[in-house]
Amino acid sequence: MVTLQLRQLTVPPGHRVILHNINWQEFEAILTELGDHRATRLAYSQGTLEMRMPLPKHEVAKVIIGDLVKILLEELEIDSESFGSTTFKREDMNFGVEPDDSFYIQNHAQMIGKERIDLKVDPPPDLVIEVDVTSKTQLDAYEALQVPELWRYEAGKLQINVFQDDKYVESDISPNFPNLPIIEAIPTFVEQSRTIGRSAALRAFRNWVRDTKNI
Template identity: 65%
Template sequence: MVTLQLKQIRVPPGDRVILEDISWQEFETILIELGEHRGSRVAYTQGLLEIMVPLPEHEKAKVIIGDLVKILLDELDLDWEPLGSTTFKREDMAAGVEPDDCFYIQNYKLMIGKERIDLSVDPPPDLALEIDVTSKTKLTAYQALQVPEIWRYEDGVLEINLLQGDVYIKSETSSIFSNFPVKDEIPRFVQMAMTTGTTLAIKAFRKRVREYIES
């Protein structure tokens, strides 16, 4: 048997590596070795570990969509706490995942001042964002952690997944922003940011949200 150290594995941007039969303790050790300040993302479910390194365009879309979500929250007067790409994990569910971005909205008060999250007592984030997600592993991990709503953005399309029971159902509307057409508007303004610039897109989106609220 050949044994490799984690530092010997190189994952190019846009690629992923999948490791099988990884125990929970091994997963925890890998997280420590990877460190908190890194460009990779991990997802773990029932012994299957996926390590991904996003492309630069992935990061730009992530930042823009996160900014658009914050504008929606602000204009709709909803309180929230951002947790970014925090590692969420539960040993009893043998699951862990790092979203591209996430927000506590309904449970925001519980997260104020929190530096460490323990999902055995803390609730999962209310909304998680994933960019260019193609891996079933991530949705399985989110399912195990009971994250209520996931947005998956890929190739200019926003897919909304709502947790119903123990499975995710694709939806045309967001449960959080039920009165705003995020499925259509978010991709439109992401594309605007890519072609005319982020500043103009952000300002135009805020104006669009205000117009929608007032109509």
């Protein structure tokens, strides 16, 4: 049997490594060894660990969508706490996942000042964002953690998944922003950022929210 150390593994951008038969203690040890300041992203599902290195295309989309959500929250005067790509995990369910971005909205008050999350006592984030470029989002992990709303952005389209009756169903409406056409607006302004630039697109989006919310 050959034993490899994590530092011997290199995951090129846009690629992923899948490790099988990883128990929970090994998953926790890998998280500790890799640390918080890393480019690789992890997803753990009942013994299978996926390590992936995002492409610049993925990172650009992730950042712009997160910025758009923050503008929505600000302009609609909705209080929130942002937890980014925090590792959300539960040993009793054997799942762990790191979203591209995450927000506590309904449960924001109890998350103020939190530096560590224990999903046995803390609620899952109210909204998570995943950008699918080189791999597909693992819905089973988010279903196990019972995340209420999941956005998946892929190939210029936004899919809104709402957790109902222990599974996700697609929705044309975001429960967190029910009065705005989010499913059309987010892809429109992400694409706009590719042509006029990030700052101009964010300003345009802010103006759009201000105009649309009063209709």
